Amino acid sequence: MDRKLTDLWVGLFVIAGFAALLVLALKAGNLLSFNFSETYQVLAKFDNIGGLKVRAPVKSAGVVVGRVASVGFDDQTYEAVVTLAMDRRYGFPKDSSAKILTSGLLGEQYIGLEPGGDSAKLAEGAKIKSTQSAIVLESLISQFLFSKAAEGKTDSKAADGAAPAGTGIAAPPSLGAPAGSGKADGKSESKASMTSNNNKDSK
């Protein structure tokens, strides 16, 4: 075959190959949304991060404003330490709160950032003080059973004074306790009431 023609075809082949690679990186991959111009790091401590992964998005009002840079464990407080790499274009008040949320029923977990009212902004290395852990399905169910059992108890007490049926169903709280983070009971219980309130609201 003619030399020039071979060159042409080989050139086309190579160009097509690189074009395919580019399409994969841009259209299928996240090369476009990957580079934040600059980031600043913010720490947040959680009792339980559930299935949060490194590089999970940090969203505020549904917009991605950062990514999880690393997940660590603090063996002094027994909490998970999550480092967030926030886009420098977006500043947040110092008293913003972070929640671990799930996109959809079976979706991946991400961090939802709710801005507070402070005029000072989160700076490099700042700590987000108010956090809410991931909802663990098992503890949610045990809380639900617990509250059901408590209702049953009061009903049966009202009915015949003794509560043999109630104690039978009241067992789940003891199952539920280890499912929590193993922290002080007061705190986890306040959280529990918070989550169950949220649950009722959404219903």
Next chain:
Amino acid sequence: MRRFIEGIGHGLIDSIAKMGYGARLFWLLLRYSGTSFTRLRLTITQIHFIGNYSLIIIVVSGLFVGFVLGLQGYNTLQRYGSEQALGLLVAIGLVRELGPVVTALLFAGRAGTSITAEIGLMKAGEQLAAMEMMAVSPIARVLAPRFWAGVISMPLLAAMFSAVGVFGGYIVGVVLIGVDDGAFWSQMQNGVDWMEDVGNGVIKSIVFGIAVTFIAVFEGYDSQPTPEGVARATTRTVVSSSLVVLGLDFMLTALMFSRG
């Protein structure tokens, strides 16, 4: 009984000798590969032969693999009500695994065999010996350009396979079945990392390219210089390079994607 044990010993010595021979050839291939870049024409002709002519089979297979992934993925995902994740499934499956692996298998069948047969026939026709008589190294003149052409072509072909496959998944998923267009792409872009997934896929395909082309070149160079020997060498190329590709794929996947 004794013959059986002798057979085992013979097989072991044989295979070790072959490994050593292969390692030496690999070293010589790298040492003499300067020619394939100073005389670029040799390599370009081979890329034309190996790469361009494999294009049709790669693109068509990619398209159909994408179709099938779209259909099967949709069937499974819609049971869980998450058919929007179809784009993610198709793209991850293609970029990480199917693209490099299926391309390498097809490449072994399409290009590897022709390299082996060509070199084997050159050997059978004593063309390689004639070259050596003229003080032209057959490794530099014949083997190295084919090797490098294969190594260059393979990642490009794999990238095209994956890109066409994603497009095939799009045709079935979005155009035919009616998955939401925006969700298809955005889920894909959320889940596919350009370094972690696309980059590692490219690394895989380069490794497979080296493995398949080297096996093809080696089997051709090592073949018995008879018609039967060449036929056997060609068969061995397909069998061993397919097995090597699958084995390497497992190892690379374990290395690349088992973290976290």
